Amino acid sequence: xxxxxxxxxxxxxxxxxxxxxxxxxxxxxxxxxxxxxxxxxxxxxxxxxxxxxxxxxxxxxxxxxxxxxxxxxxxxxxxxxxxxxxxxxxxxxxxxxxxxxxxxxxxxxxxxxxxxxxxxxxxxxxxxxxxxxxxxxxxxxxxxxxxxxxxxxxxxxxxxxxxxxxxxxxxxxxxxxxxxxxxxxxxxxxxxxxxxxxxxxxxxxxxxxxxxxxxxxxxxxxxxxxxxxxxxxxxxxxxxxxxxxxxxxxxxxxxxxxxxxxxxxxxxxxxxxxxxxxxxxxxxxxxxxxxxxxxxxxxxxxxxxxxxxxxxxxxxxxxxxxxxxxxxxxxxxxxxxxxxxxxxxxxxxxxxxxxxxxxxxxxxxxxxxxxxxxxxxxxxxxxxxxxxxxxxxxxxxxxxxxxxxxxxxxxxxxxxxxxxxxxxxxxxxxxxxxxxxxxxxxxxxxxxxxxxxxxxxxxxxxxxxxxxxxxxxxxxxxxxxxxxxxxxxxxxxxxxxxxxxxxxxxxxxxxxxxxxxxxxxxxxxxxxxxxxxxxxxxxxxxxxxxxxxxxxxxxxxxxxxxxxxxxxxxxxxxxxxxxxxxxxxxxxxxxxxxxxxxxxxxxxxxxxxxxxxxxxxxxxxxxxxxxxxxxxxxxxxxxxxxxxxxxxxxxxxxxxxxxxxxxxxxxxxxxxxxxxxxxxxxxxxxxxxxxxxxxxxxxxxxxxxxxxxxxxxxxxxxxxxxxxxxxxxxxxxxxxxxxxxxxxxxxxxxxxxxxxxxxxxxxxxxxxx
DNA sequence: TGACTGTGGGTTTTT
DNA sequence: CCCACAGTCA
Numbered sequence: 080x081x082x083x084x085x086x087x088x089x090x091x092x093x094x095x096x097x098x099x100x101x102x103x104x105x106x107x108x109x110x111x112x113x114x115x116x117x118x119x120x121x122x123x124x125x126x127x128x129x130x131x132x133x134x135x136x137x138x139x140x141x142x143x144x145x146x147x148x149x150x151x152x153x154x155x156x157x158x159x160x161x162x163x164x165x166x167x168x169x170x171x172x173x174x175x176x177x178x179x180x181x182x183x184x185x186x187x188x189x190x191x192x193x194x195x196x197x198x199x200x201x202x203x204x205x206x207x208x209x210x211x212x213x214x215x216x217x218x219x220x221x222x223x224x225x226x227x228x229x230x231x232x233x234x235x236x237x238x239x240x241x242x243x244x245x246x247x248x249x250x251x252x253x254x255x256x257x258x259x260x261x262x263x264x265x266x267x268x269x270x271x272x273x274x275x276x277x278x279x280x281x282x283x284x285x286x287x288x289x290x291x292x293x294x295x296x297x298x299x300x301x302x303x304x305x306x307x308x309x310x311x312x313x314x315x316x317x318x319x320x321x322x323x324x325x326x327x328x329x330x331x332x333x334x335x336x337x338x339x340x341x342x343x344x345x346x347x348x349x350x351x352x353x354x355x356x357x358x359x360x361x362x363x364x365x366x367x368x369x370x371x372x373x374x375x376x377x378x379x380x381x382x383x384x385x386x387x388x389x390x391x392x393x394x395x396x397x398x399x400x401x402x403x404x405x406x407x408x409x410x411x412x413x414x415x416x417x418x419x420x421x422x423x424x425x426x427x428x429x430x431x432x433x434x435x436x437x438x439x440x441x442x443x444x445x446x447x448x449x450x451x452x453x454x455x456x457x458x459x460x461x462x463x464x465x466x467x468x469x470x471x472x473x474x475x476x477x478x479x480x481x482x483x484x485x486x487x488x489x490x491x492x493x494x495x496x497x498x499x500x501x502x503x504x505x506x507x508x509x510x511x512x513x514x515x516x517x518x519x520x521x522x523x524x525x526x527x528x529x530x531x532x533x534x535x536x537x538x539x540x541x542x543x544x545x546x547x548x549x550x551x552x553x554x555x556x557x558x559x560x561x562x563x564x565x566x567x568x569x570x571x572x573x574x575x576x577x578x579x580x581x582x583x584x585x586x587x588x589x590x591x592x593x594x595x596x597x598x599x600x601x602x603x604x605x606x607x608x609x610x611x612x613x614x615x616x617x618x619x620x621x622x623x624x625x626x627x628x629x630x631x632x633x634x635x636x637x638x639x640x641x642x643x644x645x646x647x648x649x650x651x652x653x654x655x656x657x658x659x660x661x662x663x664x665x666x667x668x669x670x671x672x673x674x675x676x677x678x679x680x681x682x683x684x685x686x687x688x689x690x691x692x693x694x695x696x697x698x699x700x701x702x703x704x705x706x707x708x709x710x711x712x713x714x715x716x717x718x719x720x721x722x723x724x725x726x727x728x729x730x731x732x733x734x735x736x737x738x739x740x741x742x743x744x745x746x747x748x749x750x751x752x753x754x755x756x757x758x759x760x761x762x763x764x765x766x767x768x769x770x771x772x773x774x775x776x777x778x779x780x781x782x783x784x785x786x787x788x789x790x791x792x793x794x795x796x797x798x799x800x801x802x803x804x805x806x807x808x809x810x811x812x813x814x815x816x817x818x819x820x821x822x823x824x825x826x827x828x829x830x831x832x833x834x835x836x837x838x839x840x841x842x843x844x845x846x847x848x
Numbered sequence: 849t850g851a852c853t854g855t856g857g858g859t860t861t862t863t
Numbered sequence: 864c865c866c867a868c869a870g871t872c873a
Contacts, residue, residue: 137863166863191862210857271863342861443859445864465862502849633863653861675860691861714858715864 080362082117082152088825093363094118097125097299100320100357102350103332106394107379107697108659111332115303116145118330120152121161124300129159133297136164137304140634141293141657145303161297161460165312166271167633169278173269174629179286180277185625187483187490188632192471194218194259194270201258204514205251212249221256225272226309226344228279231257237265265523267489275311282318296318298328304657305333305353309344317356327357334392336383338692339653341683347388368394368697370659372401374733375696375703384692386686403735404696406726407706411717412667415708416449419664420457423647426662426702427459434460436661438648440695442673446666447649454647464650470631474579478597479628481569485553486625488525491517495524503575504542509535549573563602570594601627635728637746652695663699665692668707669720692725694748803846 085089090110093103094117105111119132134144142162150157161168170188177184189197199214234240234253244252253430263270269277282290297319302308308316318328335347350452354360367377371400378394383389405422419439426432439450444466454461469475479499480493486493499505512535517527527533527541535543549572556565570576579591604627635654648660667673673692678684696703707722800812 112850138863274863339861340863343863443858443861448864504849506849633862651861672860677860687861712864 080480086113086117086823087367089363089365090114090117093365094121096361096363097122097127098326098328099660100327100353100360101330102305102353102360102362103365104328104362104392105332105333105334105365106368106392107337107518107694108368108396109365109394110367110369111303111334111365112141112145112148112657113349115301115330115332116148116366117152119145119157119299119301123153123156123160124151127299129156130161131296131298132160132166132301133299134162135168135303136162137307138657139164139167139633140581140635141303142167151404153205164633165308166274166713167630169274169315170269170629170633171279173274173278174625176281176289177277179289180284181264182277183302183487183489185267185269185487187266187487187493188274188469188629189263189268189270189492190632190679191218191271191511192476193268193492196495198255198259200495200514201255201262204518205255205258207251207255212251212255217252217255221259222270222272223344224256225276226311228276228311228314231260249302262491264523265489265517266469267487268492272311274316279311279315279318282315290318294322294325295840298326300329302329302331302333304337305331306335306338306347306350307333307340307345308349310346310349311344313349313352315725318361321356327359329357335388336386336690337656337694339687339694340654341687345640346358350390351798364392364803366392366394368396369398370398370700371697372398373699374400374403375699378404378703378729379693379697381730381733382689382696382725385728387682388546388686402702404729404733405702405704405735407704408722409706409708410710412446412449412708412711415666416453417705419450419666419704419706420453420459422704423454423662423664424457430663430702434645434647438650438660438662438698439664439666440652440655440698441666442652442675442691443667444651446604450649454649459647460645461647461649465654468635469593469596470634472590472593474575474594475597478566478570478573478575478594479631480551481573481575482566482624483628485557485565485569488554489523489548491524497573500545501578501793503546503574505539507545507563509539509543513652557624562605562627563598565624566601576671600631604630652691655698655729656694659698659700661700662702663696664704665695666706667711668692668705668723669711670723671718671720672711673723674725689725689728692723795847803848 080750083094086094087110087630090113093101093114097118103111105114115134119134122588123129124130134142136145136147142164146157146160146162149162158538163171173182173186174184177186188273195214195218198217199209202209202212202214224230224240231253232254240378241250241253244250244427263273282293298318300316302316316329320327331353333350335350338345338347354362354847371379373396376394376398380394407415407418409418423437423439426437427434439461441447441450447463447466447501451463468606470479477497480490480496483490483493484497495510502772512533513524513527513530516522516530516533517524520527520530520833522530525547528547533540553565553569579587579594581589582590601624641732648655648658652665674685674688678688696705705726707726708720709722710717710719712718802810802812
């Protein structure tokens with residue numbers, strides 16, 4: 080039982096507790112994955128059949144990692160453990176059961192882009208304005224509905240939501256939602272939320288007592304990153320675990336402090352409800368951090384103590400002090416990127432760090448550009464994760480749309496995409512007519528194409544017929560021929576290959592390479608899948624084109640393998656969750672950016688941003704560098720931002736004050752907002768929240784705030800005048816600009832290094848002196 | 849039908 | 864700044 084020796088007492092206690100519900104609250108770097116994998120290994124050692132074990136994760140990567148690690152402990156029986164993301168595991172079950180709820184087993188999965196495109200088409204058909212009904216915003220709302228089990232009829236009954244829509248002057252959202260659901264169903268398509276929602280529906284309706292089958296199948300259920308589950312996911316989980324006679328062998332791992340997906344419906348309530356739903360629950364807290372050195376852990380603790388609503392825990396480390404946190408104050412985003420790049424180079428030399436131990440993190444993907452530029456300049460290998468992924472590129476989506484049609488002709492989104500691409504004489508007008516007939520006769524566009532009532536020119540009819548013949552041929556062969564062979568032929572016969580070949584520009588060549596890469600991927604996919612199909616589940620051939628399409632839709636580019644090259648990682652903080660590096664750069668710590676301007680008004684939003692920052696800094700094992708820029712390009716214009724409020728929440732003693740870095744601090748001490756306070760004792764939901772440690776620096780700083788000042792009229796505030804500001808103290812107006820009702824003054828303050836600040840006079844209290 | 853141009857809008861975060 | 868889309872022209 081050697082693997083048990085590798086666990087600390089608490090970890091071990093959690094692992095060997097193999098009966099009944101278990102909750103593991105796991106701080107960053109506390110060996111969460113280790114506990115999860117060893118627990119599964121432990122089950123296997125105790126002769127639990129691998130196929131009765133289910134492990135649900137949020138990313139393919141962590142699922143894969145978990146499987147690999149279990150395999151290391153127990154060997155090949157790990158192969159038969161079901162480990163995957165919620166979406167992929169559920170998709171697999173649905174693939175098998177779809178017909179019971181009125182979907183073809185070959186259903187298509189719509190990714191976010193597909194979904195937006197469908198919604199947009201619906202909005203246009205309804206003659207609504209796409210600037211009012213922003214397709215992407217409508218999609219978010221629909222998604223939120225689905226994750227909370229609000230169907231269109233329930234939506235209509237929901238006075239709150241209807242009122243919200245009326246107030247936003249978008250009364251037709253529910254109609255769009257309704258049409259969208261109908262259209263997806265007609266298309267034999269499920270979006271990401273459907274993969275959860277339709278499974279829930281299946282279990283609810285429970286045809287042939289199907290729920291029982293899966294309850295017996297999954298006797299041991301594990302959930303990683305439980306804090307990121309939404310209401311719907313929890314509802315499904317409950318259906319699988321909580322029933323008469325259940326052993327309730329459910330093992331969940333999470334950390335409320337790392338919940339960063341509230342924006343897509345994740346709710347911390349799930350952890351809290353869990354305690355209520357399972358009275359026999361055993362809770363284990365992993366509080367020792369094995370990842371990071373002292374200053375990093377302490378800084379993280381300080382930051383998170385400002386949040387309300389925390390489960391009580393104290394993360395600690397016995398790792399030595401090592402480096403303090405470096406803080407880079409930069410004038411521009413360009414300087415920030417340059418200094419980060421230079422520091423990376425220096426660290427590489429001084430500490431012999433390989434690129435793979437270095438990550439640059441940012442709040443928004445758009446920030447990657449500058450870092451790319453500067454890393455390229457000094458010849459450092461990097462890889463950007465996130466943003467436009469391979470499978471989102473137009474040429475790839477075009478080819479994939481053809482493949483989708485071959486598997487599921489009802490897929491309207493795919494049909495629209497390629498029916499006239501490459502062009503084959505089918506005009507937009509023709510497509511609109513087809514769509515109209517499909518709507519009127521309640522059939523698919525695929526069928527409407529050949530409808531006798533379709534009133535188009537003979538030439539168009541001929542083109543349509545030709546297109547249909549071509550696709551029908553592929554459909555017939557999709558079942559028998561190898562996915563690779565068929566895809567290769569589709570690429571040529573569709574005319575895509577020829578079209579791309581004709582473009583000899585560098586981008587054009589790249590596009591051709593991309594579609595060829597899809598073919599390679601299909602070939603590779605077929606090979607690996609054949610080797611590891613689960614015969615127990617009687618699934619349709621896992622190496623089929625359909626299986627491939629499902630896999631790529633659920634793929635994130637973080638899942639793509641690295642081919643042995645040593646690169647620096649550039650990614651958003653969100654995608655960095657669960658990862659660790661020796662040296663981490665957390666960049667763009669500015670108000671409006673991190674925290675994002677979207678979340679400034681809402682305390683809940685701010686708390687989530689703070690958790691995000693917490694996640695960011697806890698990725699670092701030894702070297703943590705935080706940077707901010709005073710000026711940053713945004714929409715092509717320079718904008719000045721203040722340093723992030725989160726910086727004030729870290730005690731100065733954790734910062735490296737060498738060289739020019741120390742000066743950064745003076746710039747934001749006593750920033751122009753209310754001084755932050757750690758969450759107070761007992762501000763809790765269930766009464767057992769953390770009692771955050773007290774802070775000193777902020778309280779000291781707040782003493783600087785002087786007696787209230789009397790605001791002078793805006794007219795009196797002109798260039799040259801000396802003024803007193805509530806927070807910044809004495810200063811002189813350098814310049815005043817902007818329209819009468821919204822004047823903005825540039826003021827140089829005596830305090831604060833004679834720094835210049837732009838102040839909106841409407842809001843600021845300034846007294847002329 | 850395709851290429852070009854101007855405009856307008858957009859940046860949170862992802863399965 | 865960068866992209867997507869609508870509108871215009873050959």
